[in-house]
Amino acid sequence: MLLGCIGDDFTGSSDLGNTLVKQGMRTVQYVGVPKGDAAPEVEAGVVALKSRSIPAAEAVKLSLEALEWLKAQGCQQFLFKYCSTFDSTAEGNIGPVAEALADALGTESVIFCPAFPATGRTIYQGHLFVQDHLLSESGMENHPLTPMKDPDLRRVLAAQVSRGVGHVPASTVWQGPDAIRARLASEAEEGRGFVIADAIRDEDLLTWGAALKGAKLLTGGSGIALGLPGNFALSGKAGAWTGQGGQVVALSGSCSNATRAQVAAHGGPKREVTAEEALGGLDADSLADWALAQDGLPLIYSSAEPATVAATQKKHGREKVAAALEGLFARTAAALASKGVKRIISAGGETSGAVVEALAPEALEIGPEIDPGVPVMRAGDMVLALKSGNFGAADFFAKAARVMEQGA
Numbered sequence: 001m002l003l004g005c006i007g008d009d010f011t012g013s014s015d016l017g018n019t020l021v022k023q024g025m026r027t028v029q030y031v032g033v034p035k036g037d038a039a040p041e042v043e044a045g046v047v048a049l050k051s052r053s054i055p056a057a058e059a060v061k062l063s064l065e066a067l068e069w070l071k072a073q074g075c076q077q078f079l080f081k082y083c084s085t086f087d088s089t090a091e092g093n094i095g096p097v098a099e100a101l102a103d104a105l106g107t108e109s110v111i112f113c114p115a116f117p118a119t120g121r122t123i124y125q126g127h128l129f130v131q132d133h134l135l136s137e138s139g140m141e142n143h144p145l146t147p148m149k150d151p152d153l154r155r156v157l158a159a160q161v162s163r164g165v166g167h168v169p170a171s172t173v174w175q176g177p178d179a180i181r182a183r184l185a186s187e188a189e190e191g192r193g194f195v196i197a198d199a200i201r202d203e204d205l206l207t208w209g210a211a212l213k214g215a216k217l218l219t220g221g222s223g224i225a226l227g228l229p230g231n232f233a234l235s236g237k238a239g240a241w242t243g244q245g246g247q248v249v250a251l252s253g254s255c256s257n258a259t260r261a262q263v264a265a266h267g268g269p270k271r272e273v274t275a276e277e278a279l280g281g282l283d284a285d286s287l288a289d290w291a292l293a294q295d296g297l298p299l300i301y302s303s304a305e306p307a308t309v310a311a312t313q314k315k316h317g318r319e320k321v322a323a324a325l326e327g328l329f330a331r332t333a334a335a336l337a338s339k340g341v342k343r344i345i346s347a348g349g350e351t352s353g354a355v356v357e358a359l360a361p362e363a364l365e366i367g368p369e370i371d372p373g374v375p376v377m378r379a380g381d382m383v384l385a386l387k388s389g390n391f392g393a394a395d396f397f398a399k400a401a402r403v404m405e406q407g408a
């Protein structure tokens with residue numbers, strides 16, 4: 001294994017796997033830290049954790065375990081993948097995990113680059129934009145678990161780490177890899193080894209990739225992986241992919257803007273579950289039976305408007321609501337699998353994490369792309385599509401079902 005990646009959620013890890021596969025790297029996504037060794041042909045391993053919204057100390061512990069496993073597989077470079085909207089709080093977990101990884105690898109200089117231009121995430125003058133909005137005006141300020149109210153990533157990161165935070169501006173990136181390396185060195189000398197990396201276009205990410213050849217540790221969204229495979233001698237052999245037919249069901253616990261538009265646009269049968277129903281112990285088995293009795297592509301969703309989410313969290317507590325909903329989606333996925341469903345679409349990072357943990361595959365093969373950042377994946381005869389909250393076009397659910405069966 002050449003490139004070792006640690007993803008802080010399952011959908012985000014599949015987003016990264018998608019980029020690496022498209023850039024010609026044989027990539028496998030592991031669900032948690034594997035017990036045994038990776039197959040010898042794997043060139044990039046993505047250890048997917050569910051560590052984005054857990055206490056920072058636990059996230060650090062899990063990430064260090066993942067690092068140890070990846071080191072044992074012979075990796076030369078390590079990438080910590082988090083969300084392209086830098087989802088975190090003042091407590092972490094991006095900063096504390098990155099500091100722990102940097103300490104373990106003995107490196108001072110680490111870049112932070114969540115840019116993903118294909119989905120409108122760009123970084124300019126240290127500020128993160130989502131399309132033409134600052135992060136803090138993009139809808140992410142209302143995120144149920146990690147509300148992002150400050151678009152200046154230098155400030156956001158500085159609140160999470162004990163080291164100085166520096167910056168490599170776009171004007172330096174446009175001068176090429178040597179200029180980037182010189183700036184990284186001078187930032188580290190000044191005690192600002194953790195740097196926010198400007199990147200506006202895919203070309204910028206390719207320049208970053210060239211500049212980072214040989215760097216021990218880097219962190220960011222899937223975009224930063226665009227330029228990494230080119231630094232390694234690859235086998236050039238792609239894995240074969242076969243589609244999967246049969247009953248398909250979509251589950252959505254995501255309240256992001258894009259998901260809510262997809263839920264609204266979905267033409268197939270829909271069943272809403274409220275947080276109250278989930279807290280009241282709604283039976284997952286009967287939800288699965290409802291789905292199996294439908295024609296077409298049934299969708300079970302809790303996706304709700306920000307005002308509804310805020311009111312529910314205020315009444316019952318954020319963690320209690322999240323645990324109840326994620327538990328319900330997890331049990332529903334397990335019930336669907338036990339009743340013979342072979343294709344499950346899941347929307348939302350936390351939701352998908354719960355769904356995948358319930359299905360408990362060890363490793364996921366990365367297949368064709370549905371929409372930017374969302375691949376189809378296979379574990380045995382179960383095919384999954386895990387959609388990050390804000391990814392995908394309005395027809396995502398129908399398109400996912402089609403690509404799962406027929407390929408891209």
Ligand SMILES: Nc1ncnc2c1ncn2[C@@H]1O[C@H](COP(=O)(O)OP(=O)(O)OP(=O)(O)O)[C@@H](O)[C@H]1O
Pocket residue numbers: 011143144145253254255256259273274275302303304308309310312313318321322323325326347348349350351352387388389390
């Ligand atoms: N009806 C609801 N009422 C209150 N909270 C809800 C409701 N539905 C979902 N939630 C909360 O929203 C969270 C959604 O998180 P999830 O990570 O699954 O989606 P997302 O944030 O859109 O995706 P991503 O993390 O990929 O951006 C759930 O964990 C749950 O706590």
Ligand SMILES: O=C(O)[C@@H](O)C(=O)CO
Pocket residue numbers: 009011012013015016082083084085116221222349373388389
């Ligand atoms: O980077 C992204 O936006 C996604 O891969 C993700 O992690 C969203 O949860």
